[in-house]
Amino acid sequence: MKKRIFSLLMLMSAFVLVLAACQQADPKGSYAAAYKKLISAKSYEFSSDIGLKVDASNLGAEDKQFADMLNDATLTISGKTNAETKQSEAVIKAKLKVQNMSLDFDIPVYMDEKKQVGYIKIDSVLDSFGIFLGTAGMNFDSVKGKYLEFPLEDDKSSSKDTDELQKQLMESIKEAADNLPADKFEKADLTDKEKEQGASQKVAFSFSDKEIKAAVVKFIEIAGKASGEAVPKSELNKIKDGLKDVTFKKFDVTSTIDDKENLLTENADISFSVDSKKAPQSFGITASTTYKNIDGDVKFEHKPNKEDIVTEEEFEKLMAQDAMNF
Structure with a gap:
């Protein structure tokens, strides 16, 4: 399940590009x-700054408080990947304000698809979420510098099966994008800063509410076929009906490219409203992503040594032993 969620996020990010x-x-x-x-x-490296803007003025005080937390948050996701060795890592950094408290998150995760396992640094979890876990102020010396091992797959599908499915889904996304109107794409003027960063051209594109909804439905339809589980027409109709309550106000993307055909940056500005009394009335998402070291030598900073890895069972025992000393 964890890997499915991660793969879905990567696919949806790729959808914007495709x-x-x-x-x-x-x-x-x-x-x-x-x-x-x-x-x-x-191989390549990336870093993405994400901003959220949620208007929950139509909801209760608790929901408004949660929306304010998201609006004030800063989120950065950076990562490295090596497609040949099937290794990757991501570092999630965030700053949140909760009930007049400022919280900083810094969570590194390393994944090995060949072994179908991932590792998360225990120190970072305890430091970031100690206030929620009830461990704030406690010293867990036995797990310092350790990495908790977790499975990437909850089912028995093989890595080969997953690779084939992802390949089929990517082809499906391309197929869904073929019918998009060509006049939505244009070249834009580069800024001095973008030129200094090595960009030789900028491409901008935007889509209307109708175009985005059609693309989403088409993607779901052909992605289902690619996975061998076609989405029933009745379900597609439900999705279409659900999208009637959503209105995309903006879907703008700009990208810069260097003279060697390397994608350097991708900036997305998306906003939509929701016609529902049970949901925030509008959402805004901005994402600014930079790419570098494409086909370069990627060095993973959070790949744990064997002696620093603990299983979930070992982690629970170590935590219990330390807790007895408080």
Whole structure:
């Protein structure tokens, strides 16, 4: 389940990119070449700053408080991946304000798809979530510097099966994007800063509410077929009905590319409203992503040594032993 969620997030992120990449005419052709180079790369690094804007003025005090927390939050996700060795790592950093308290999160995670296991640094979890776990102020010396091992797959599907499914889904996304209107893509002027960063061109694209909804439904339909579990027409109709309560106000994306067809940056600005008394009336999402070291030598900083790895059972025993000393 954990890996499914991670894969889904990666696929949905890729969906934004593929919307443009499947087109063949300029300026889409140059973008397609850069995107193809990225997804075909043996390795790369990325960093994404994410901002949220939630309007919950139509809801109760508790929901408004939660919305305020999200609005004031800063979130950065950075990562590295090596497609050949099937290794990757991500570091999630966030700053939140909860009931006049400022909380800093810094969670590194390392994943090995060949072994179907992941590792999360225990120190970072206790430091970040101690106030919620009831461990704030406690010293757990026995787990300092240790990494907790967890499975990436809850089912028995093989890594080969997962790779094939992801490949089919990516092809499905491309197929869904083929019908998008070509006149939505254009070249934009580079800023001085973007030129200094090595960009040689900028591509911008945007889609209307109708176009986005059609693309989402089409993606769900053909992704289901690719996975061998076609979505029934009745379910697709329910999805379409549900989307009637959602209105996309903005879906704008700009990307910069260097003269070697490397994708350098991707900036997305998305906002939508929801016609429901039980949900916040509007959401806004901004994401600014940079890519670097494409096909370069990626060095993982959070790959644990064997002696620093503990299983869930070992972790519970160590925590219990330390707790007895308080």
